[in-house]
Amino acid sequence: MIKVEKMVSKIDSNSFSYIKKEDAAWKVDAAGVYYKDLNDALRNIVGQGAKEIELQHVFGQRYIGTDLGNDVKLTIFGTPGNDLGAFMNGPKIIVNGNAQDGCGNTMNEGELIIYGRTGDLTGHSMRGGKIFVRDDVGYRVGIHMKEYKKKKPTIVIGGSAQDFLGEYMAGGIILVLGLNLKKGDCCKARFVGTGMHGGVIYERDKILKCAKGTRLMNIGKRDKILIESLVQEYCNNFNVDSKKIMNSKFYKIVPISKRPYGQLYSH
Amino acid sequence: MQNLTKINNPYSDDKDFSGCSIFGMMDLNGNRFSSEGPVRAIANMHDRGNGLGGGFAIYGIYPTFEKYYAFHIMYLSKTAKEKVDRKLASKFNIIYDEEMQTKPANVTEPPLVWRYFVEPRKIKPKDEQIEDYVVKAVMQINAEIENAYVFSSGKNMGVFKGVGFPEDVAEFFCLEDYQGYLWTCHGRFPTNTPGWWGGAHPFNILDWTIVHNGELSSYGINSRFLEMYGYECTMQTDTEVLAYAVDLLMRKQRLPFELVSKILAAPLWNEIDSMKAEERLLFSALRQTYGSLLMNGPFSIIVAHHGEMIGLTDRIKLRPLVAGLKDDVLFISSEEAAMRLVSPNLDTFWYPRGGEPVIGKLKNQKLLETMNPMESK
Numbered sequence: 009m010i011k012v013e014k015m016v017s018k019i020d021s022n023s024f025s026y027i028k029k030e031d032a033a034w035k036v037d038a039a040g041v042y043y044k045d046l047n048d049a050l051r052n053i054v055g056q057g058a059k060e061i062e063l064q065h066v067f068g069q070r071y072i073g074t075d076l077g078n079d080v081k082l083t084i085f086g087t088p089g090n091d092l093g094a095f096m097n098g099p100k101i102i103v104n105g106n107a108q109d110g111c112g113n114t115m116n117e118g119e120l121i122i123y124g125r126t127g128d129l130t131g132h133s134m135r136g137g138k139i140f141v142r143d144d145v146g147y148r149v150g151i152h153m154k155e156y157k158k159k160k161p162t163i164v165i166g167g168s169a170q171d172f173l174g175e176y177m178a179g180g181i182i183l184v185l186g187l188n189l190k191k192g193d194c195c196k197a198r199f200v201g202t203g204m205h206g207g208v209i210y211e212r213d214k215i216l217k218c219a220k221g222t223r224l225m226n227i228g229k230r231d232k233i234l235i236e237s238l239v240q241e242y243c244n245n246f247n248v249d250s251k252k253i254m255n256s257k258f259y260k261i262v263p264i265s266k267r268p269y270g271q272l273y274s275h
Numbered sequence: 276m277q278n279l280t281k282i283n284n285p286y287s288d289d290k291d292f293s294g295c296s297i298f299g300m301m302d303l304n305g306n307r308f309s310s311e312g313p314v315r316a317i318a319n320m321h322d323r324g325n326g327l328g329g330g331f332a333i334y335g336i337y338p339t340f341e342k343y344y345a346f347h348i349m350y351l352s353k354t355a356k357e358k359v360d361r362k363l364a365s366k367f368n369i370i371y372d373e374e375m376q377t378k379p380a381n382v383t384e385p386p387l388v389w390r391y392f393v394e395p396r397k398i399k400p401k402d403e404q405i406e407d408y409v410v411k412a413v414m415q416i417n418a419e420i421e422n423a424y425v426f427s428s429g430k431n432m433g434v435f436k437g438v439g440f441p442e443d444v445a446e447f448f449c450l451e452d453y454q455g456y457l458w459t460c461h462g463r464f465p466t467n468t469p470g471w472w473g474g475a476h477p478f479n480i481l482d483w484t485i486v487h488n489g490e491l492s493s494y495g496i497n498s499r500f501l502e503m504y505g506y507e508c509t510m511q512t513d514t515e516v517l518a519y520a521v522d523l524l525m526r527k528q529r530l531p532f533e534l535v536s537k538i539l540a541a542p543l544w545n546e547i548d549s550m551k552a553e554e555r556l557l558f559s560a561l562r563q564t565y566g567s568l569l570m571n572g573p574f575s576i577i578v579a580h581h582g583e584m585i586g587l588t589d590r591i592k593l594r595p596l597v598a599g600l601k602d603d604v605l606f607i608s609s610e611e612a613a614m615r616l617v618s619p620n621l622d623t624f625w626y627p628r629g630g631e632p633v634i635g636k637l638k639n640q641k642l643l644e645t646m647n648p649m650e651s652k
Contacts (some may be wrong), residue, residue, distance in 0.1 A: 043322070068319050068612030087612040106624075108610055109595055127611070127626070128595060146626060147592045170628065171591065196628060 019052040027053065034058045039065035043089065047071055054080050063088075068108070073101050078117065090127075093120050096137065109146065112139045115161070121245050125167065134161035134180060142246045143167040143188065148175055153207060155179025164242050168195040173216070174261075175199065178206040183238050185253060186215040201261050205268055209261040210235055212253065218261045221268045227258050294594065295476075295488035296320035296441075296462040299577040299607040300617070301584040301635050305642045307335050307454040310445060316606075316613040317460035318442035323488075323609060326383075327470030328463025329444035330436025332477040332484035333455035334581055337431045343370050343392040344409055347427035347434060348416075349472055350387040355423035359416055366412050367393035380447035382439035386472055388448075390433075406481055406526065410505070413480065417509040424473045424510070429482030432581065436461075436475035444475075457584055459577045461486040468512045478510065478518040482580045485521065487514040488609060489574030489594045500567035514576075520568050521578050532578070532585050532632055538565040540590040540630035577607050582643040584635045592629030599624045605635035 021028050026037040027049060034053050038046055046069050053061065054076045063072070066086035071094050073082060078098020085104050092111035093101055100119040109127035112120050112134055120139040128146035131139050136159040144167035151172065153161050161180035167188045173195075174182050186195060194215045201209060201222040209216065210231065218224055227235065235258055243250040298316045302308060313331065337345050346363075350356045363369060372391040395408050413425045427434035432455075435448040441462045445451075461476035467490065468474060477484040490513055491497065497516040498508045504527075506519035517539070524535045538561055547558045562569070573593030578585040586607035588596045599606040599614045599621040606614040606621075614621065627633050637643055 066612075067616045068610055070322065087615045089610065089612055106611055108612065125626075127597075128592065144626075147629070 018056065019049055024049065032059060034061045036061060036063050037065055038063050038069060038086070039067070041069065043069035043071060047074065050082075051075060073099050073118075093118065096120075112137070112163075115139075123246065128170075131161065131163045131182075134163070135159060136161050138162045138164070138241075140164045140242055140245050141166060145169050145173075148172040150177055150180065150182045150209075151175045153177050153180035153182075155207060162238065164238050166242060166246065166248075168215070169197050169200075170195070171198045171200075172202060173197055173200045174204055174207070174209045175201070176203040176205070177201065177209070177263075180207045181210070181234070181238075182207070183210040183212075183235065184216060185212045185239070185242070187248075187253070189215060201263070203268055204261075204263040205266050206263060211259050211261065212256050214259060216261065221264055222261050223264050225260050225262060227260050231260055232258070294323050294609075295464050296323035296609045296613075297460070297486045297488050297575060297577050297596075297607070298609065298613055299457075299459040299486070299579065299584050299586065299605075301457040301579075301605045303603040303605060303635060303638050305335070305456045305637050305639065307456045309454055310450040310458070312617040313458040313460050314442055314445045314450065316608065316617050317462055318440070319613045319616050320462055320608075320610055321440060321442070323464060324440060324462030325464050326440045326443075327438055327465050328436070328461070328475035329439055329441030330434065330461050330463075330475045330477050330486070331441070331445065331448075331450060332427075332432065332434045332457075332459045332479065332486070332579055333450075333453055334432040334457040334482070334579065335455045336433050336453045337392070340371065340392045341431040343394050344428060344430055345433055346391040346393060346413075346425055347375065348389050348391065349424050349426055350389065351422035351424075351472075353387075355420055356387065356389065358420045359423045362412075362416060362420065363391060363393060366396055366408075367391075368396060369393050376449045376452065377447050378449055380439065381443040382437050382447045385437060385447060407505075410480060410522070414505065414507050414509075418507045426473060427479050429479065429484075429581075432482050432484075434477050434479045434484060436477065437472050438470055438475060457579055459484060459486050459579050459584065465512075466490050471511070473510045474512040476512075476514055477579075478512070478515050480506075480518050480522045481526065483518055483522045483526065484579050485514055485517045485576055487517060487574055487576045489572060489576075489589070491516065491570050491572050491574065493569060493571035496567050497570070517570065517576060517578075520570075524565075524568070525580075532583075532634055534561065536585075536587050536630065536632040537561055538568050539570045540587060541569050542590065542630065575609065582637040582640065586627065586633040587631075588627070588629050590630035596633075597624070597626050598633045603638070605633075607633055607635075 028035040063084045068089040070089040073093040073096045076099045080099045082101045090108050090110045091113045094113040096115045096118045098118045102121045106124035107126040110129045112131040114133045115137045118137045122141045125143040130145050130149040133152045147170045164183045199219045200216045202219040370392040375388040375390045413428050437444045476486045494513040501519045508515050524530045575588040575594035575596040600623040601618040601621050608614045
C-alpha cells in the first residue's frame with residue numbers, strides 16, 4: 009500500500025482571518041470561502057479538539073459536516089449547499105434557515121436539525137442518525153433509506169412532503185406531521201412509497217396517498233410509543249406544543265412485499 | 276482533441292459531481308440593473324458546471340438601437356465572416372456593425388464575435404412575416420455557412436456565451452458595461468454533447484432564450500417535428516429544440532405558457548384519466564397534437580423573452596428549481612443559496628412542483644412596446 013503523508017499545519021485565527029476562537033467555541037465566517045477550503049478548515053479545527061463551531065454567512069458551500077469527529081456541534085447561519093452532512097458519522101448540525109438538496113445523503117450517524125425546509129433528496133440512502141425538518145421537504149425524501157439491526161435512520165418532517173417520499177425505501181422511519189396543512193388537506197405528493205420494501209412511513213391523519221405496493225394501516229402500541237418520542241424530540245427542537253400534535257390519529261404506510269419487483273421479469 | 280481535464284477537473288478527482296446551474300433575475304417594473312447580482316449568483320454555483328460552457332441572456336441592453344434586430348455572430352474562421360457579410364447585406368440593411376468588446380479572460384479558444392444591428396430589406400405587411408423572415412435568415416446562416424453561427428437575434432436584447440465558467444465568460448464579454456431588466460444565466464456541465472462555443476447556453480431565436488439544466492432524451496423526435504416548421508438544429512446540443520419549440524408554440528401559435536408548460540411537461544396519462552371531462556378533453560388534445568414536443572428526460576429551464584421570464588421543471592422534477600421574490604424582483608435559481616447571496620431577505624420563497632411553471636411578467640405591459648417595438652404599428 010502506498011502511504012500518503014499529509015502536510016497538516018495548524019489553522020488558527022492568525023493565519024486565517026475568517027476563523028476565530030473564543031474560549032472553547034470556534035466561529036468561522038464562511039463568506040466567500042470555497043467549499044473545499046471550508047471543509048478542510050473544519051476538519052483541521054475539529055482535529056484540534058473543537059466541540060462547538062458556529063458557521064456564519066454560509067452561502068451554498070457543499071458537503072458541510074462530512075468527515076468530522078463524532079462529538080462536534082455545528083451551528084449554521086445562512087444557506088448551506090447541497091449534500092449537507094453527506095456520509096456524516098456523528099456530528100450534530102443545526103441550520104438556522106433552509107437546507108438545499110441532498111442533505112443527509114448516506115448519513116450514518118448524527119443529527120440534522122433544520123429550522124426551515126429542506127430540498128429534494130433529503131436523507132437519500134440514509135443508514136442511520138436523525139433528521140428533523142421544521143417545515144416542508146422536497147421530492148424523493150428518504151429515497152432508498154435502509155436499516156440494519158439497531159441502526160434505524162429517522163426523518164421527521166414538520167410540514168408536508170412532495171412526490172416520491174420513501175421511494176425504494178428499504179428500512180428506517182419517516183414521520184410526516186403536516187402541521188402547516190389545513191384540516192382535511194393532503195400533501196400534494198404522488199407516488200409515496202413507490203418500490204418500498206422495508207421501513208415505515210408514519211403520517212398524522214391521512215395526508216399521504218400511498219402508491220401501489222404499499223398498505224395503509226392503523227398504528228399499534230409500539231408505533232405509538234415511537235411516534236410520541238419522535239414528536240417530543242421535534243417539539244423540544246422547535247419549541248412546539250406536543251399535546252396539540254399528539255391529539256390526532258396517526259397511521260402507518262408499510263410495504264406489502266419485501267421484494268416488490270421480484271416477479272417483474274420472470275414471466 | 277484538446278486536453279480539457281485541466282479545466283474541468285483541476286483537482287484530479289476520479290469523478291465530477293456536477294449538474295448545470297441556471298439563474299434568472301427580472302425586475303418586474305422594467306428597471307434595468309447591472310451584471311453584479313446575476314454574475315455573483317451564477318458564480319456562486321461554480322461547482323455545478325465544469326468550465327465547458329457559460330452564458331447570459333440580457334434584455335433591454337440596446338435602447339439606442341431598439342428598433343433593429345441585434346445579431347451576435349461567432350466566426351470560427353475569417354472566410355466565414357466574408358460569406359456572412361455578403362448574405363446579411365443581401366437580406367438586411369445593416370445599420371451598424373462592430374466587433375464585440377471583449378477582454379482577455381479565462382475562456383477557451385474564443386472565436387471572433389461580431390455584432391450587427393439590422394433591419395429586414397423587404398418590409399412585409401405583417402409582423403409575423405417579418406419575424407419569420409429573420410428566423411429563416413438565421414437558419415440559413417447557421418445551416419449553410421460553415422464556421423459561422425448567429426447566437427443572438429432579438430431586438431434590444433443579447434446573448435453572450437462561450438466555453439469557460441460563467442463568471443469568466445462575463446468577464447470576457449465585459450458584461451459590467453451592460454444594463455438590463457431581465458437576466459438569465461447558465462453554467463454548463465456538458466453530458467453527452469460537445470462543449471463548444473455554439474453549444475453553450477442560452478439558446479436563442481429572435482428574442483426567445485432558454486437556459487437548461489438536464490438532458491432531453493427526446494431530442495431526435497423533437498428536432499424532426501420542428502424541422503417540418505422550418506427550424507433546423509445546428510448547435511449540436513439538445514437544448515436547442517426547446518428554444519425553437521417555444522418560438523413555435525408561443526410566438527407563432529400564440530399559446531400562453533400555462534398551456535405550453537403542459538405540452539413540454541405533459542401530465543401523465545393516468546392523471547389525465549382522472550381529470551374532469553372538459554379538462555380531460557383539453558389535455559388529451561394537447562398530448563395528441565403536440566406529442567412530438569413532449570420533452571422527455573430530466574430538465575429544469577428558464578425561458579425568457581421581452582417582458583416575461585418563466586421557470587419550469589420536468590413533470591417528476593428530476594432537476595432542481597426554486598424561486599423567490601423581493602420588492603418586484605423575481606429570482607429563479609437552481610440553488611437557494613445563490614438567490615440569498617444576492618437578496619438575503621426575500622419576501623417570498625417557494626419551490627414549484629414538477630411541471631408547474633413560475634411566470635414573471637412585466638407589471639406594466641405598455642413598457643413592452645418600447646422595449647420590443649414592432650415595425651408596422
